[in-house]
Amino acid sequence: MSHQRDRASTRNAQTGPSGLDLPDLPEATVARLPEYLRALHGLAETGLDVVSSEELAGAAGVNSAKLRKDLSYLRSSGTRGVGYDVASLIAKIEYVLGLSQHRTVALVGVGNLGHALAGYAGFESRGFHIAALFDADPRRVGERIGGLRVHHVDELPLVVAQERISIAVIATPAQAAQSVADALVACGVTSILNFAPKVLNVPDNVDVRKVDLAIELQILSFHEHRKASLTALPSTLGGVLGQEAYGS
């Protein structure tokens, strides 16, 4: 689990003894469900209450067959000849993603990036509540950001338990990231979103996802490099390959 994708499927489809009845989802599907959810919320705002796989796929930027297959894993409730009921599909995806009630999130490292994250309204509207902020710098402790007081990182165990926090965001410098992760794991946190450019070592039952902006830019850079070498081709061939019509 510590790596992004370990096993593709998560759990057997049968109704578990816990009664939670979670279907068996390929990891690639899990990664797309949030995209569908966002697209659905957008469509719901326009007043639409039924949507076809073609429309929704368009809004989410994926192939419609892929979308249908993804939704079929959710014991899909589409109606042939009609489409999907927007409201109930939203509810179903939110349930599967565990968003039926807001999840509380801790944010560790209230620096440059942490400030932006702490003040970001988009999390609340998408199922998350930032419940606590932490920093190691005494000058930052006590500061109030968006209605929250910054705690010292030593208070992690106490606050994490009090607020029933299960997900944490690390926005500290890379050199501090591993020790912060260790502290989080010791408090019982089992999901971490890591912004520090450092591979974290965590137990198998803890999930880590990373966001590294430099990596994203470097991937873009690769394609730029490639495109540059193509457009440097003798003219016609480069022109034909490089320029095509719009549309997905």
Place this chain on the structure above:
Amino acid sequence: MSHQRDRASTRNAQTGPSGLDLPDLPEATVARLPEYLRALHGLAETGLDVVSSEELAGAAGVNSAKLRKDLSYLRSSGTRGVGYDVASLIAKIEYVLGLSQHRTVALVGVGNLGHALAGYAGFESRGFHIAALFDADPRRVGERIGGLRVHHVDELPLVVAQERISIAVIATPAQAAQSVADALVACGVTSILNFAPKVLNVPDNVDVRKVDLAIELQILSFHEHRKASLTALPSTLGGVLGQEAYGS
């Protein structure tokens, strides 16, 4: 191209007429090269000058066979029985990623998040130079951030041309993202990193990568939900499945 992964391989292995000699890289490999590069820089700082695939894979958090196969696409220069020369491997990866000289980047939308990005030192050290900032809000135009003046977004064409910008970052609200993307494309920008939660519509020759933090959290939430339903199991079974040893 506009979608994250379209075709797996990029270009034929033969030396192109342009003489640039870019190998044929699977997209999955391209996405990992930056990770290797970061790990290598870390190792280089410790004074190491030769590294085995096992060590490097550990530092990058991947399987060593995968690492070796990835590097083999680069006409790899490892030495059997010894390992890879750190300095020359860094140079090779940087070349392939198009980082041999710094790339200039434009940042559009200097709000909450944009401020953090503009002030981030990590980009410079990893091959990028933020050369220009843009915003539509007249109150922000003229403001100086980290030595850069904020331009009005109308000046995009002029500045993009002057600074030879090929990559742009969008950090505007979602509703403005598409029009900003259109403007960027019109200026000749061919790579976009998008932070706005909105699917962008761009020509085929433009690459878009998106970063959506809420999506990352929602993926984590899914796994939390799943873990919770497992630990709710009748004891032994749940315990055995849910708890495993450390190590990757």
Place this chain on the structure above:
DNA sequence: CACGATTTGTGCATGCCTTCACAAATGCCT
């Protein structure tokens, strides 16, 4: 009630990615 238009759900083929396992190559040590 029957028919046609529409749209879902999915079997299937194809291709990509990952991982194992091992032969080939290198360097060190005696």
Place this chain on the structure above:
DNA sequence: AGGCATTTGTGAAGGCATGCACAAATCGTG
């Protein structure tokens, strides 16, 4: 010089993911 330990580079197999293409289901209409 020869043998041994080490480590790369890669063939091959298996597992996922993708997308086509179509049968099955549903609705509206006459």
